[in-house]
Structures are given as structure tokens and as C-alpha cells.
Amino acid sequence: MMGSSEALLSVENLTMMYGERVGCQNISFDLWPGEVLGIVGESGSGKSTLLSCISGQMEPTKGAIKYNTRAADMRDLFEELSEPERRFLMRTDWAFVHQNPRDGLRMGVSAGANIGERLMAVGWRHYGNIRNTATQWLDKVEITDDRLDDLPTTFSGGMQQRLQIARNLVTNPRLVFMDEPTGGLDVSVQAKLLDLLRGLVQDLGLSVVIVTHDLAVARLLSHRLMVMQQGEVVETGLTDQVLDDPQHPYTQLLVSSILQA
Amino acid sequence: MSNNALFKSEYNFAYLDEQTKRMIRRAILKAVAIPGYQVPFAGREMPMPYGWGTGGVQVSAAILDPKDTLKVIDQGSDDTTNAVSIRQFFAKTANVVTTEKTNAATIIQTRHRIPESPLSENQILVYQVPIPEPLRFLEPRETETRKMHALEEYGLMHVKLYEDISRHGHIATTYAYPVKVDGRYVMDPSPTPKFDNPKMDMCPALQLFGAGREKRIYAIPPYTKVESLDFEDHPFEIQKWEENCAMCGAEETFLDEVILDDQGTHMFVCSDSDHCNSRQEKGFRGTANQDDLVKAMEAAQ
Numbered sequence: 001m002m003g004s005s006e007a008l009l010s011v012e013n014l015t016m017m018y019g020e021r022v023g024c025q026n027i028s029f030d031l032w033p034g035e036v037l038g039i040v041g042e043s044g045s046g047k048s049t050l051l052s053c054i055s056g057q058m059e060p061t062k063g064a065i066k067y068n069t070r071a072a073d074m075r076d077l078f079e080e081l082s083e084p085e086r087r088f089l090m091r092t093d094w095a096f097v098h099q100n101p102r103d104g105l106r107m108g109v110s111a112g113a114n115i116g117e118r119l120m121a122v123g124w125r126h127y128g129n130i131r132n133t134a135t136q137w138l139d140k141v142e143i144t145d146d147r148l149d150d151l152p153t154t155f156s157g158g159m160q161q162r163l164q165i166a167r168n169l170v171t172n173p174r175l176v177f178m179d180e181p182t183g184g185l186d187v188s189v190q191a192k193l194l195d196l197l198r199g200l201v202q203d204l205g206l207s208v209v210i211v212t213h214d215l216a217v218a219r220l221l222s223h224r225l226m227v228m229q230q231g232e233v234v235e236t237g238l239t240d241q242v243l244d245d246p247q248h249p250y251t252q253l254l255v256s257s258i259l260q261a
Numbered sequence: 262m263s264n265n266a267l268f269k270s271e272y273n274f275a276y277l278d279e280q281t282k283r284m285i286r287r288a289i290l291k292a293v294a295i296p297g298y299q300v301p302f303a304g305r306e307m308p309m310p311y312g313w314g315t316g317g318v319q320v321s322a323a324i325l326d327p328k329d330t331l332k333v334i335d336q337g338s339d340d341t342t343n344a345v346s347i348r349q350f351f352a353k354t355a356n357v358v359t360t361e362k363t364n365a366a367t368i369i370q371t372r373h374r375i376p377e378s379p380l381s382e383n384q385i386l387v388y389q390v391p392i393p394e395p396l397r398f399l400e401p402r403e404t405e406t407r408k409m410h411a412l413e414e415y416g417l418m419h420v421k422l423y424e425d426i427s428r429h430g431h432i433a434t435t436y437a438y439p440v441k442v443d444g445r446y447v448m449d450p451s452p453t454p455k456f457d458n459p460k461m462d463m464c465p466a467l468q469l470f471g472a473g474r475e476k477r478i479y480a481i482p483p484y485t486k487v488e489s490l491d492f493e494d495h496p497f498e499i500q501k502w503e504e505n506c507a508m509c510g511a512e513e514t515f516l517d518e519v520i521l522d523d524q525g526t527h528m529f530v531c532s533d534s535d536h537c538n539s540r541q542e543k544g545f546r547g548t549a550n551q552d553d554l555v556k557a558m559e560a561a562q
Contacts, residue, residue, distance in 0.1 A: 083412075084412045087412060087414070106399075106420070108399075109399075109420060109421075109423075109424045110424060110427055110428075112423070112427055113420050113423045113424045113427065116420065116423055117416060117417070117420050118416075120416040120417075120419040120420060120423065121414065121416025121417070122416070123416075125419070125491075125492055125493050126492060126493045126494055127423065127426055127492040127493075127494050127495050128494050130423065131427075148427075149427045149428070
């Protein structure tokens with residue numbers, strides 16, 4: 001599973017306070033290349049706060065987030081990288097898949113322009129090449145290429161989510177953050193999307209941090225699981241281990257609350 | 262110094278008070294120092310509505326000297342409402358000589374055209390700008406567009422051009438065509454037709470841009486590189502017409518379509534009225550302006 005002996009992302013004692021209130025606290029973990037880490041927990045347990053911090057969108061109150069950049073070795077996101085460097089990482093090496101595709105897509109421009117945006121941001125200036133790459137990516141996310149010039153507003157929810165994924169993966173990122181990627185979709189579309197995601201993650205060797213409250217999603221996608229409650233990690237381990245033999249009372253509650261079909 | 266009939270000595274020279282003019286000049290100096298960068302300034306209320314050139318008028322007022330000769334054009338024309346009223350405004354408040362001749366002017370305030378005849382080093386071109394931010398229609402947040410300028414994140418501008426090509430098969434943006442100034446800032450050249458973009462490149466005259474409602478001033482210093490953004494396989498092109506000017510026969514000018522009746526008859530004429538008139542004075546004639554035709558029309562009247 002580990003292609004390299006060094007972690008891609010390393011989080012040490014991360015704490016995020018909203019004034020007096022705790023967002024999340026004392027969180028430490030390493031993410032290895034090619035690994036999919038699931039973060040599960042109920043609403044308000046600090047999953048999204050953690051994700052915002054480690055994806056560089058919010059500076060944590062305390063703690064270090066180190067990323068293994070392509071150029072140098074481990075560098076702290078907020079201490080050792082400038083804002084331009086951080087923003088550059090966000091649109092090249094990283095990807096962020098939002099729960100609501102409307103947050104991650106540019107709704108006013110066509111699917112092709114959505115996919116091409118990141119390419120143009122890193123300096124692609126050949127219309128034909130951008131368009132070809134966009135077509136290939138539409139194909140990879142199972143959208144027919146005659147929808148290339150259509151606006152995302154004309155797409156179904158599942159298609160919008162797949163378009164968002166294509167738009168994010170087009171620059172071959174190494175690290176993908178996902179916030180409830182299957183959130184608003186019906187069950188059959190969810191299953192298809194998960195299948196697609198699993199294939200892409202394997203083919204491209206992506207490292208993924210995926211936040212979800214859906215244990216089925218976590219079981220299907222992630223290698224390792226972190227269970228959060230009230231801003232703290234209460235249990236961590238291999239996915240099957242955590243789900244089949246939960247140790248912490250909260251995890252036991254969570255696992256037993258799944259409806260058995 | 263002309264003592265024109267309009268002049269009213271009660272006004273401070275060029276309407277604005279001296280402190281305001283100093284403030285605007287400081288903004289202009291900063292704008293010239295950083296080509297293409299939008300400098301905020303404390304824009305004043307002017308005695309005309311926003312959208313009528315309040316930004317351009319403030320810039321002109323701040324740089325105007327009693328010895329200057331002023332020309333004002335509106336879509337290339339000297340005799341449309343906006344041009345006439347701004348020319349009269351400065352005749353009334355600054356008592357400066359006004360002209361319709363491009364070559365005789367030292368300051369040319371323009372609404373959306375650059376004169377056809379080449380400008381020189383001792384001229385200043387002042388543009389009236391409605392929306393100075395080229396990224397505005399793609400990114401509505403001012404905080405974000407400022408950051409994008411600061412970090413030179415201009416990929417989004419090409420998204421707009423991409424979208425143009427995918428919808429129309431070519432870059433369909435014909436005015437306010439984005440340019441990169443001095444290899445650094447992406448700038449909106451105000452809604453001038455893209456026909457005029459090449460004239461901005463290495464122009465000997467100083468070009469100043471004033472946006473009154475948005476309270477921004479920006480500039481292109483003389484002899485500055487101005488590139489129009491494009492794709493490698495869809496290079497920047499200016500508009501072309503199949504006809505020549507019907508009045509002066511000019512082949513390489515920006516033409517306006519003029520509707521002649523309600524049967525769909527139309528003709529194309531130079532948008533730059535001074536250029537067209539001076540060509541006609543030199544004896545150039547277009548199809549609608551032949552001597553026998555003119556005589557026939559006069560006879561009919």
C-alpha cells in the first residue's frame with residue numbers, strides 16, 4: 001500500500017477553537033501515499049472543521065499540518081508555505097470535492113470549461129488540447145461527450161457530482177479531500193458513484209481523506225478509519241477492524257445503529 | 262487663451278477643488294508606476310450621472326492645464342451628446358481651448374474608442390470606464406479578485422475565452438477584450454472595441470483610465486507592452502468589414518452601421534468622425550458620397 005516510506009500528510013496535535021467552543025482538538029495522524037482515510041462521526045463532531053484545516057482553508061488554533069511537497073520535503077502548511085504557494089497546491093496537487101456540487105462547480109460555464117479551468121490556471125493555452133483532455137475526463141466519469149458544451153445546470157445531481165470529480169482530478173492531484181461526496185444522491189446513484197470513485201482512486205494511486213457519516217461509504221472506500229466524537233478522535237484503525245470489532249462505546253453505538261437490510 | 266462665451270469664472274479651475282485634484286494626481290502617479298493596476302481613489306460626485314463619464318471627467322480635471330487643448334469623443338464621434346456636454350463642461354469651468362482635431366489636442370477624453378490617427382508623445386488619452394475589473398463577471402467577490410491580481414492567478418480569464426469558442430466557434434468577445442499590461446496585470450481596456458486593442462500596445466501617448474462609480478484609476482504609461490489574451494490555436498483577431506466607409510472610402514478603420522430607412526437599407530461609416538471628415542476634405546470619397554450623387558440629392562431637395 002505504501003509506495004514510499006514517507007507520509008504525504010502529517011498532522012500533529014491539531015486543535016481548532018471557535019472562540020470558547022471546540023471545533024476539534026488534539027488530532028494527530030499520518031496519511032501515506034495511496035491511502036484512503038475515512039473520517040466518520042455524527043454531525044457536529046468536528047469532521048468538516050478538521051477537513052477545512054488540513055486542506056489549508058482555515059488556519060488551526062494550534063498544531064502542525066505538514067505536507068510532502070513535490071519540490072521539497074515535509075513543509076508546514078501555514079508556517080512554511082506562503083499563501084500563493086498554498087493556493088498553487090490547492091489547484092494543482094490537491095483537490096477538494098464538495099458535498100454539494102454547486103459549491104465546487106462554476107455553474108455559469110459549460111462542462112468543458114469547468115474541467116479546463118484548472119488546466120488554464122496552470123498555463124495551458126491551447127484550446128484544442130484543453131478540449132481533448134476535457135472530453136477524455138468526461139468519458140472517465142461516464143458522461144457522454146455530447147454534453148461537453150452543456151451547462152452544469154442542465155445535469156442531474158449525480159452527473160454534477162461526477163463532473164465535479166473530473167474537474168478536480170484533471171491536474172493529476174496527489175491528495176484529494178472529499179466532504180460527503182455522496183451526500184445528496186439517491187442510493188443507486190450513490191452506489192455507481194462509489195464504484196467510480198473506487199476505480200479512479202485505484203487507477204490513479206490517489207491519497208484521499210474522505211469525510212462521511214455514512215459507514216457504508218467508509219467501508220467501501222477507505223483503508224483506514226478515524227471515528228470522531230465531540231471534536232476528538234475516539235477510535236482509529238483499519239476499516240474492517242473498526243467496523244467489525246468496535247472498541248469505543250461510541251463506535252459500537254454508531255455501528256449498531258446501521259439498519260440491517 | 263480663448264475667451265469663450267461659456268466660461269464662468271466662479272468655478273475653481275476645472276471644477277474640482279485643488280485638494281481633490283491633488284488626491285487624484287497621487288492616484289494617477291501610482292497607477293502610472295504600476296501599469297494596469299487598479300488604484301482606488303476617493304471619487305467625487307460630479308454634476309452628471311454615473312455612466313456618463315464621471316471617472317474620466319475627474320481624471321481630465323486633475324491633469325488639465327490652462328494651456329491644454331481638449332478633445333472629447335463618444336464612440337469615436339465629436340458631436341454626440343456625451344462628447345458635446347463634457348466639452349462644454351470644461352469650456353465653462355476651465356476656459357480651455359477645445360478642438361475636434363485629433364492632432365491638435367493635447368488631452369483626448371474618450372468614451373470607448375481610440376482615434377484612428379496615431380497618437381504622439383505629447384498627448385494624453387483619458388478613458389471613461391464603467392466596470393474596471395476584468396474578472397468581475399466570473400468572480401463576483403472583490404476580495405477574491407484583488408487576491409487573484411496580487412497572485413497573478415489569471416486562469417479564469419481564459420475560461421471566459423474558452424467558453425466563447427465552445428459556444429460560437431471563435432472568440433466572440435468584441436469589446437472590453439482583456440489585455441495583459443507589461444507582462445503582469447490583466448486589465449479591462451474599458452468597452453473599447455477589440456479593434457482598438459493593438460493601438461494600445463507601445464502607444465507613445467499616456468493612457469489613463471477613470472471609473473467614477475467604482476472609484477478606480479489605472480494607466481498604461483507610454484511605450485508599454487499590451488497583449489490581448491488568446492489561445493495558441495485561436496489567436497487574437499480584430500474585426501474586419503466587407504465594405505469600406507461609405508463617406509470617405511477608408512479601408513482600415515472601425516465602421517459603424519447606419520440604418521438609412523425602415524426597409525433595411527444601411528451603410529457603413531467611420532466611427533471616428535474627425536478622421537472621416539479630414540479624409541473627405543482631402544478628397545477621398547466613398548460610395549454614398551459621390552459628387553453626382555450629392556448634387557442629385559441637393560437638386561431633389
